[in-house]
Amino acid sequence: MGRPGALTVDRGPPGVALRAARDDDVALVRSWRNDPDAVRFSTSRRPVSELDHGRWFSAALVDPRVRLWVAEERGIPVGQVRLNLDGDAGVFSIAVAPAARGRGVGQQMLRIALAEVERDHLVAIVTAVTHPDNSASMRAFERVGFRRRGRSADGFIVFELRLG
Numbered sequence: 001m002g003r004p005g006a007l008t009v010d011r012g013p014p015g016v017a018l019r020a021a022r023d024d025d026v027a028l029v030r031s032w033r034n035d036p037d038a039v040r041f042s043t044s045r046r047p048v049s050e051l052d053h054g055r056w057f058s059a060a061l062v063d064p065r066v067r068l069w070v071a072e073e074r075g076i077p078v079g080q081v082r083l084n085l086d087g088d089a090g091v092f093s094i095a096v097a098p099a100a101r102g103r104g105v106g107q108q109m110l111r112i113a114l115a116e117v118e119r120d121h122l123v124a125i126v127t128a129v130t131h132p133d134n135s136a137s138m139r140a141f142e143r144v145g146f147r148r149r150g151r152s153a154d155g156f157i158v159f160e161l162r163l164g
């Protein structure tokens, strides 16, 4: 569950699997975070430096309050899912590699992550915040069951899903 171990394989299309993120994913995850769309729709609206990202990534890998997965499609890394745990709630953040977007990968990796959260009874409520112009992200969260709950102070759309 977000830790070194076997791949979680989902049989549904498009054949995406999640595995725990590893040290050597650091550059890949940064490249997805710093893709122009990801920067545009991020809360900071800024790319992250190699140094800052490296520190954050190393800490995230060992933080019990963070689950960080890399999605693979036939062994090729295609995205990442992060879940920040805070008591009974968890906040999702996702990114799909630019070349893999628009094929259902985002939805599929969210479905797999949600199944793991439910199986391990990690949290009862999951949320996500998306930029109001980020149609693909809003749609991906809605497609897997999230509902709009309102807006954050900085105008982002807040999504929520109650589990179990």
Ligand SMILES: CC(C)(COP(=O)(O)OP(=O)(O)OC[C@H]1O[C@@H](n2cnc3c(N)ncnc32)[C@H](O)[C@@H]1OP(=O)(O)O)[C@@H](O)C(=O)NCCC(=O)NCCS
Binding pocket: 037, 038, 041, 092, 093, 094, 095, 096, 097, 100, 101, 102, 103, 104, 105, 106, 107, 108, 128, 129, 130, 134, 135, 136, 137, 138, 139, 140, 143
């Ligand atoms: C948001 C993101 C993760 C979505 O991943 P994805 O694999 O491209 O999404 P999917 O293919 O699963 O599509 C999700 C839905 O959005 C729709 N969609 C995809 N791209 C779209 C676009 N550019 N504009 C509008 N809708 C779009 C899809 O048609 C699908 O809806 P449908 O099932 O009703 O057809 C991806 O675009 C991304 O990494 N963006 C940059 C980082 C980011 O914004 N992360 C989210 C921060 S919370």
